[in-house]
Amino acid sequence: MNSYDLVVIGSGPAGRRAAVQAAKLGKTALVIDKGSQVGGVSVHTGTIPSKTMRETVLNLTGWRERGFYGRSYRVKQKITADDLRARLIKTLDYEIDVLEWQFERNRVEQVRGFAHFVDAHTIEIEKDSGEIQRVHAEAVLISVGTRPYRPPNVPFDGQTVMDSDELLNIKAIPRSMIVVGAGVIGIEYATIFSALDTQVIVVEPRDSMLDFIDREIRDNFAAQLRDRNVKLLFGAGADKVEKIADGKARVTLSNGRVLMAESVLFAAGRQGATDTLNLQSVGLEADRRGRIKVDPITFQTDVPHIYAAGDVIGFPALASTSMEQGRIAARHAVGAEAEEPPQFFPYGIYAVPEMSTCGMTEEEIQERGIAYECGLAFFRETSRGHIMGIQNGLLKMIFSLKTHRLLGVHIVGEGATELIHIGQAVLNLKGTVEYFVENTFNYPTLAEAYKIAGLDASNRIAMLEAAEQQD
Structure with missing residues (x-):
């Protein structure tokens, strides 16, 4: 029976990042995945497919140009389901090639099949061929992801x-x-x-x-x-x-x-894909939605050498945070120094239009009783917004009245998931409203909205501070 420093169950964002991290630290790593190809839900049915479909739709419909040419504008008059799939297939093939090369380059071993625990350090794999293989694991990371919640009374048929x-x-x-x-x-x-x-x-x-x-x-x-x-x-x-x-x-x-x-x-909703892992054999239990409870810093389960990361542990269930969870868990599992997860991370919603957020919302700040002020910028106020024909879009920043520190940034509109990273950096570096007022942004860009919102907030803060001095 082969032995590994880290056995990873699932090859989604958390699993693949964990395996590569362990390998880079000179440890032996094995990834077990039931899918025919590497990548997990993120690559095959979740993050990459949905975002590829979104981009395809926006391009073929001419959505981004309708601000100039009207709502009836179309790039392709008749769009079919095959049109949506064509770009998806190319994108998925590329993603899979990249992931396979990452595993090969870092000497991460892979096995295709269903995995379940035999005991705390032994995992049994049932391969597609019917062959049964057992491996010994010094540490285990569960990163099996989730699947759609399907109530028995809903007549799913895949089309209607x-x-x-x-x-x-x-x-x-x-x-x-x-x-x-x-x-x-x-x-x-x-x-x-x-x-x-x-x-x-x-x-x-x-x-x-x-x-x-x-x-x-x-x-x-x-x-x-x-x-x-x-x-x-x-x-x-x-x-x-x-x-x-x-x-x-x-x-x-x-x-x-x-x-x-x-x-x-x-x-x-979605359901954690943990029902076939035989968790009870190692003293673990998933909740009613198949999620596993972990320590939020180390991602250890109640069994110290067994970790879980990614969607299977619940919120925020993002590919980006799952990768970081997997990396931290792997470092901790093999005895390497591991930093705590960052306090602020961006959350992106790839709707039409996009939304993205980082830090505290106005409602959370109010609940904490923090004195604050907001700065707003509408994308239509920027020259780049006019050039692009953008009619909607809003960037909002919230600052502490006491320290002037940025507390939260929230965006809806074109490019929100890209623009958010400027606010994320300032948040994690404990920056203040003065950063946005005193620094130069490329012109014309949508990022100039940060300058507009910063000036808006700075003016409001100055008025409040002047009023307090007069009182």
């Missing part, structure tokens, strides 16, 4: 009623769609299909969506969606989903309202 994995293989672009669930995945796909001129209705039992996003940004985003005729139905869940005649679907809400559409995307 589908989950977010099945959506990638649709045969035709629907003229109408009901999206059940206003989480990140549901909202991203709802807005992508809205850009394709699909009539979209979003159903959410809660009274709002994306509660971790600053309310002002959410409100701006929701207003843009409603302006595009995306219907947001909050406060009522989907009690019943049915397939009916003529290839349509019917959804009955908890308030009695009945909705009909050509398709239903059920995106009401």
Whole structure:
């Protein structure tokens, strides 16, 4: 039985980063994955496919040019499901080649098959061929990711009623769609299909969506969606989903309202893929959604040499944070020095338009009783915004009145997930509003919005400070 310093179950962002990190430290690493190719959910059904579809839709529809040429402007008049897949296949092939080369270059071993624990240090692998292999692990990282939550009473068929994995293989672009669930995945796909001129209705039992996003940004985003005729139905869940005649679907809400559409995307949460790991054999237990509890600093489970990282441990469930979790866990697992996870990290939502956030929201700051002031900049106020034909977009920064330090930055609009990194750097370096006022930004750029928002906040702070002195 072969022995490894680190055995990683799952080759998604957390798993592959952990394995490569252990190998770079001179340790032996093995990655076990049930998929036919490396990459996990992130590469095959999650992050990369959804973002590739988004970019394809924006390019083929001419979405970014409609500010100049009107809402009827199109680059390609008839867009098909095959058009969406063509770019996806090329992108996935490239991603897989890169990951395979990373493993080869760093001498990370791979095995394809289903893995489960035999005991705390022994893992059994059932290969596709039926062969059974056992390996010994000094340390283990569980990074199996998640799969869509599929209630038994929902009649999934992959075309009329589908989950977010099945959506990638649709045969035709629907003229109408009901999206059940206003989480990140549901909202991203709802807005992508809205850009394709699909009539979209979003159903959410809660009274709002994306509660971790600053309310002002959410409100701006929701207003843009409603302006595009995306219907947001909050406060009522989907009690019943049915397939009916003529290839349509019917959804009955908890308030009695009945909705009909050509398709239903059920995106009401995800389930940790931990049910086949035999966790009980090592004294571990997953919650009802298959997630594993870990130490937030080391990512150790209740069994010290067994770690978990990525979506399987829950929020924030981002590819970016999963990579960092995997790297930290691997260093800790093999006895190398490991820094704590960074205090502030960016959260990106690849909807149409994008949203991105880093640091505290205005609501969180209010709850903590911190005296603060905000600075706002609308993208249409920038010369680059005019050049690009951008009519919407908002950058918001929040500063401490006492120290002038940046507390949070929140963006909705074109390029939000790129622009956020400027704010992230200032946050982690404990920068103040003076940084934005005193430094030069390229002109014309959307990043100039930081300068505008900084000046806005600085002027407001100066007025408040002058008023306090007079009092």
